[in-house]
Structures are given as C-alpha cells and as structure tokens.
Amino acid sequence: MEPLKTIGRTAPSPPRDEPVVHLKPPVDPATLTYRQLRDGPFWQRIPAYRAIDEATFLDHGWQARNSITSPQKLLAALQDLVPASFHDDVAQGFARAPMAIRVSPYLLSLIDWDDPYGDPLRRQFVPVASRLLPDHPKLTLDSLHEQADAPVPGLTHRYPDKALFLALDTCPVYCRFCTRSYAVGVDTDEVEKVSLKATEDRWARAFRYIGERPELEDIVVSGGDSYQLKARQLSLIGDTLLDIDHIRRIRFATKGPAVMPMKLLTDDEWVDALTRVVEKGRRLHKEVVLHTHFNHPDEITAITRRGLDRLHERGVIVRNQAVLQRGVNDTIDTMQTLVKRLGYCNVQPYYVYVHDLVKGVEDLRTTVQTAVDLEKAVRGVTAGFQTPTFVCDAPGGGGKRVVHSFEHYDRDTGVSVWTAPSVKPGFFLYFDPIDTLAPAYQARWAVPAEQDEMIAQAIAAARAQMAATAHASSVRR
C-alpha cells in the first residue's frame, strides 16, 4: 500500500477550476450511431405481426414455428407491404435457389420493406430472380473441399490441430450464401444434399476419430447450427469432447444470436446447457466459446444486446465471423459500424471472410480488392483485439488466408493465387465475380480456352513473384 500512496502524493493534479485541454475536435454523441440499437415493437410494422405482443415475439418457439419457408408464407406475412411484382420476383427466386429458404419473423421485421431490393438483410435471406447472376465457371458445389478432407462423414480434419465437426444439417434460418449449401437444409429443385443428420451413431464415429488423434486440440462444432441442438445434445457433445484429454478448445458455431436472439432470453434449457459446458471447460482449464455470425449492424438490436448481456454475465465468450457481401456490408461505414457495434455488445469480431465461391449467389460476392480496402479502413478504428482479420478461404482446401497475403492478384482477370505452406501444398485460386470485370475480360471468361490461359498466367506470375522476392526472406523452405 505504501508505494501507491507515494505515487498519489507526487502525481501533479490540475487545479479543479482549470479546464481540461482537448486536442481532438469534439464528438457529438449522436454521431456514435453504433450505440443506437433498435428497440420497441418494431415487428408490428409487418401486417401479420400487428397484434403480436412482446412476450410472444420473444418466445423462441413462436419464432421457429412462424418462420417463413415459402413465397406463400412471405406473401401472407407482408400482404400489401410490397408490390405484386416483388412477390413474383421472390417466387421465381425461391424456385431457382440452391439453398432452402427459412427466415425468422425477427429478421423479416428488420427488413426495410420500403426498399426491399436495397435492404441488406433481404439480400442475404430472400432471393429475387431479377437480381441473380450466372455462376462463375470455376465454381464447384463444395468449393472448400470439406468433404474431401473428411475422414468421417461430417468431420473435416484439414488443419493440423483443429477439426470441424458438422453436428447436424439444419439452421434456425437459411442463408442464401451458405458455404455448406452442399449439405445444409432440405433438398431444393437445384441441389440434392449430402446427408448430415444429427444421428448419434455418426457422432460416435467422429468422437472416436477425434480421440484417436492426439494432435487435435480444437474442435469447431458447427453444422448446420448449434442453436438447433437440443440442450441434451449440446451437453452430450460438450461433455464428450471435454472428456477427451487432448481437446483444449471447443467452439460452438451458431448464427442464432444474429437471427433469433430471443432464444438467449427465453430458452433457459439451452442457455443453461451451454453455460454448464463452458463452466465445466473452465474447471478443466479448457476453453469453450460461442462463435456467431453477424453480417450487418441492422442485425443487432436491443433484444440482441440483452441476449448477449446474459451470455456475458455467465462468462460465455462470443466471437463473430462475418461474410463480406456485395450490397450488404461492403462499404467502409457499414463495416466500421458492424465492428464497433459488436464490440459495444461484448462480441469479438474474429473474421471477415471473402465470400466463398457458392452456387446461386454471384450477386453477393465481392472482389478480393474490396476486402483489402475494407481491412485497411477498419484497422485502427478500435482495439486491435476487436479488429477482425479479413481472410479468403482458399478454394480447394488451402484454408483461410489473410487477404493481403496472396502470391499474385490480377485485378483485370480477377484471379488471385494463394499458397498455404502449413496446410496443403500447391496453389489455390480465388476468382472475383465476372460482372465486376471490364467487358474485355468478361468476354474472355466466356471462352474455356481463355479461362485456362488466364489461370495458367496467374500461376506463372505467382511463381515468378515468389522466386523474385525469396532473396529478401530469411525463411528457407
């Protein structure tokens, strides 16, 4: 205690009436918009929810039962809020979508139906035929090779010490842009899914594999979505993994807080099960956290904040993995607001992914350059540990690579070349959306021989670049 007192006595303290000097211009608190969370009965704007009171709207069971899964249900909910032409566009969009459609009443209520084409949430969850673009010719259904790297169905072991466990194949909502559209959701007219039902036999095989791999320390429990796990199942997975000696870290991945935050307030059984696993982990000196998936600041409301506060009070760490999407979060202002709002709600922004090469959502992808530019704009606005890493999940199984780390990037052809020396040998390619390229390059992508030529050139340029810069590095391969 003594030294502290001494410091207190010697520190110069300004006289009380002397004004504090401000070096920075004043900030009007009203401009700190990331702190202004939507509140009140906003859902009552939707014709079908006009008479829905707060207690009903916050009931996660009501949200699940009333989720929109067809154009007819959407029409029934919105009624005359949008013109008939929009409904036709949606009906055709549903018919052409590779992903099943499921939208919670919560999400539906957050969409600005005065501007349904421009709204960032509508773009993510409700397909409209008139805005679809043809897929990139180099796109394959499982572009990340999750199945090729799966020793057991639904368990992808790509990286040395961590594995991805797809516990089940359903979600509280379905996102148009889902990377796992090869497996997640019910079959659609466009895609027949790989089956990853939540059967405990399949889980037992995955657990056995994990137990037999002492190098594995970190398991991502995903899907599908951990929100869909029954409390009993969540406990079973958590307990089983924690009981494996070499497992040190578990992340439960769920989009839930972003699309149905009320479950955190009203599904006590699920929240208690999660808390118990987190606490058991802590007693074993292991980390159990929640990874969620907010993409736009509009997805974070006062309800979300209350749900996240509840997790925070229980010591549950929450991190966020966002997907960069055109017209959704590809502006500096939106991304900065998202990052700041997440921080304000005690969520750590972990990753922003360049949109994977996924079927039927070419309109949502951006260029790699967009990610590079956003990263520069976001870094510096808040604490470094609250700053997401912008990554490109290299198609072909190279894993996540920092967007600035491409070996070569031809902005004209849109081809970027990546390597992943600690994951997998070889070159990995990402392709910018063709409609963003100059007309001459769009024309080249229409010709298969030209496609091969552009790719071969990009790989040759990457090789040359790596050879030319090797002398500057003391790392020897």
Ligand SMILES: *Cc1c(COP(=O)(O)O)cnc(C)c1O
């Ligand atoms: C993303 C991912 C992980 C986890 O990677 P982190 O970079 O640690 O978040 C693990 N396995 C697979 C297959 C993945 O795609």
Ligand code: SF4
């Ligand atoms: S919640 Fe996740 S797994 Fe489910 S559809 Fe959306 S992105 Fe895919």
